[in-house]
Amino acid sequence: MSEKIIILDGGMGTMLQAEGLAPGEHPEVFGFHHPDVVKNIHRKYIDAGSSVIYANTFGANPRKLAGQGIDTDTAVRSAVRTAKEAAREEQEVCGRRAAVALDVGPIGELLAPLGTVSFEEAYEAYARQMKAGSRAGADLVVIETFTDLLDAKAAVLAAKENTDLPVWVTMTFEESGRTFTGTKLGAFAMTMEGLGADAVGINCSLGPAEILPLAEELAQWTNLPLIIKPNAGLPDPETGKYRLDAAHFAQQMQKFESLPLIAMGGCCGTDPEYIRNLAHNLDIDGIRRVAFGENPTEEINRGRRPARRGICSSTNICEFGGVRVIGERVNPTGKKKFQQALLDHNIDYICQIALAEEEAGADILDVNVGVPGGDEKALMVEVVKALQGVVSLPLQIDSGDADVVAAALRVYAGRPLVNSVSADDARLDAFLPVLKKYGAAVVGLCLNEDGIPQNAQGRVDNAKYICQRVTQAGIPKEDILIDCLTLTVSAQQDQAKATLDALQTVHEKLGLHACLGVSNISFGLPARSHINENFLVQAMRCGLDFPIINPNILPLMDAVASYKVLSGEDRNCEAYIARFAGRQETAGAKPANGTDSGAPAAPSGPAAVSASSASGGLSIEDAVVKGLKSETRTLAEKLLETHTEEEVINGYLIPALDKVGDLYEKQVIFLPQLISSANAATAAFDMIKERIAGKGTGSVSGGTIVICTVKGDIHDIGKNIVKVILENYGFKMVDLGRDVPKERVVQAVKDSGAGLVGLSALMTTTLPAMEDTIRAVHAECPGVPVFVGGAVLTPEYARKMGADFYTADARASVEVAKKVFRQ
Amino acid sequence: MRDAVSAVRITEEDISSVRLTQADRSEILRYIGYSGQKIDENLAQRIADAIAKTNRAADPKLTAVLYTCREDGSWPEALTFLTGDDIHRHLAGCSRILLMGATLGAGVDRAIHIEEVRDAISALIMDSAGSTLIEAVCDSFEAGLRRRAAKEGKYLTTRFSPGYGDLPLAVQNRFGELIEARRIGLTITPEHIMIPRKSVTAIIGIADHPLRARKRTCADCNMHDSCRFRKNGVVCGE
Missing domain, CATH: 3.40.50.280 (Cobalamin-binding domain)
Incomplete structure (x- = not known):
């Protein structure tokens, strides 16, 4: 344990209830009407040994106070004033001045997409609370009891953008190491460190014994000092009372001594007695309570490096150290259907592609939404918000526009990668402040204003320059991925070697991570998959740890899995064995390289049976009624040999659907079967639409x-x-x-x-x-x-x-x- | 007047391991209007998948607060927000009143959302599976409560939820605060919608004497005109 521990206060709610707070009544409203009661509780805590007290502002955000007859400004002003008075009065008695924290609890509703509150609305609510707290003279901001990482991020940004105060953040975890909404300990730590929080920790829900292993894990993911504010043990299931008494609470808190703690206190079920025990009975050499303001954060920080590092969404961590695949499919380049989906805001289509990549085994998803005629910034925000509700993989925000990147980083729940900067000063100047502010990891392309150096040394020099600029901006070296750039081997044959040589130096001499788009290497050649696989394997051997590939191409993913066995990363070949268990290896060729159907993987199941069974006397009506997708499509194609598109739609598909509707009304089929038939017809419609679009002769849209x-x-x-x-x-x-x-x-x-x-x-x-x-x-x-x-x-x-x-x-x-x- | 001492938080029935089984299939189908149609292999597989996915995603949690009525049988001050004739009728003669909240957690919402993007049929079945599971969670809790009540010679009413009869849905938010719904990760929007979606709040009365069975009928249900069960020619089973 560090030399200096700040003792915080204990529970407020139960103390207020004992003093007359009615069940369901807002503590802020009660405190406004009974400031002396609250002040007295604060004084008891300071007297017991608290150096930081939390003002009674936990729920003082505008959304929670709506309809309570008191606004945020009034509630915060009154509560901070009460706490400051308590601190001053108690100072006269004990000579020690306690600091006052603006206590900020969660908004009380879940953010979209789970709930209905937008990130922006949450931010606005917190911003009001932060400004009011700052004006009222709070000494620091404590953001606590959060369960949703994005919600906590909104609060932290609101604190940092509207006050100059230190910001501490504690979230509430289950014994599983996740919050109610699935946020992982490591994701919390990395995200908050990236955003510039001064300390992170855990409060509420569990007792000290249950929190200890969680705190140990938390410490592996950050070099920020920790705050621990547990409940008085777990509640007794019979009575609901917390089971740990003050002495045992202090005893258990003693066990945190090996962790880099800055502060400890109590949450639900604790009272001044618990704090007194903490302040006076903790028996740890060298502990002394400190007056707030010496910046203990920095002192504890010095020389520590987190043991583990990576990027993350709120629910999924991609830990660095080994080969990690970046999926490249969420990108409209060269894909008509994807481009149209962006312009039509058909975000489900994009989510389907991302889901398929996740299922195929990607570790990170690159997200690029640049399309002519599209508003890249608005689209990027829309797509990032939608994706993080559907896929759990961390994202790589891919744009050349720092504004677009900033907008995406702001609403992202986690710590993403950014693709990309280069050794171009103008680009670095635009990107670095954004990366620093939001704490993202970054891809650096080995090129500069003059283009791509044609030799390995030139690229390595660019990598060095990028590393120098990025670290100068306060972003750790571990967060840089260098892209040594793949050129087309059929056009510039010597460049493949230059890329690999540069990669090796970047890895071995500079000690940086490396990423690389792989498939470009084989452009213009036949049987591209052989070149792609071979290049991928060589590149990994040279130090490539973040290949950017299409994860739906099985041979490439197999190559990665094989490499991990040979490199020793896949311990005991476990992942490899699991991957190939039950897979039938065929002697023939695998699916072709990079074929770009653009279509997301169809849901598996008997509905997706092969087209070959479509023959055999089945009519298109039968196929639709039975919900047979590929048969419907095949039969429609056959009909088009002798009929126009119009005729197939109006003469066959629509009547078939009408029949399905009729069967549904008569309850011969029920809802899932109705949808199934509809989906089968869609397969034919889509094919016909594509044909018509190909011919450029109008559309089939009925409105x-x-x-x-x-x-x-x-x-x-x-x-x-x-x-x-x-x-x-x-x-x-x-x-x-x-x-x-x-x-x-x-x-x-x-x-x-x-x-x-x-x-x-x-x-x-x-x-x-x-x-x-x-x-x-x-x-x-x-x-x-x-x-x-x-x-x-x-x-x-x-x-x-x-x-x-x-x-x-x-x-x-x-x-x-x-x-x-x-x- | 306050009745702080009359409220006891209880969590004794462990419902965290309640999951769907194949036996729940008919209930899941009933929610989506099944009335005896032929189920092909494909649909059967989808139902099995939905059950498996729901079971994996679910993290059932429950919280309850038990209130004791006053000597004269009147309700503690904290419960006077429960308005309407129906809830008073439902709890008539009860000496204790239990407020409960249960949720499957955000994971199930997320799993359903993923299916919505991918496959409308699976989404529909998952949604139905979630509804079935949260009811099963509440049933398990209630069954335990009933067992214990029987031992003590007490009697329980059925569950009554905000939105039933003339108990307004708008009491939901206050209800959530009283049971400290946040402790199980349950939130309520200003429109009184519970999030995570697969959640239930309910009131159960406990009496010292047998209660006259009060069978709820479709006629007194406030969903009478718009009930999805009735629409599909079945009933909800209450």
């Missing part, structure tokens, strides 16, 4: 429909089903997702020229939002009718709200759409 779940509501299963079914009837669907404000609906209708709007709400409490949205659409987009659906709706209520149509189910929405677009 555009904007659809979403209204503001405040997050139930979207029903809405998604309606979307799938309508899509299958050839309507172009603009899906805005869930929890959508009316302004976005109106904007989307105007942007897309939609002729119909579909709104969904599942809760009685979100019907007013639905009504508002209907009104807004009618006012701003005259002539565009609105249909509504959702469990709580009735035809009468729909009419009352002003909806043009009520739809009981997905099937009914088809009738509405047909009617509207036939007019």
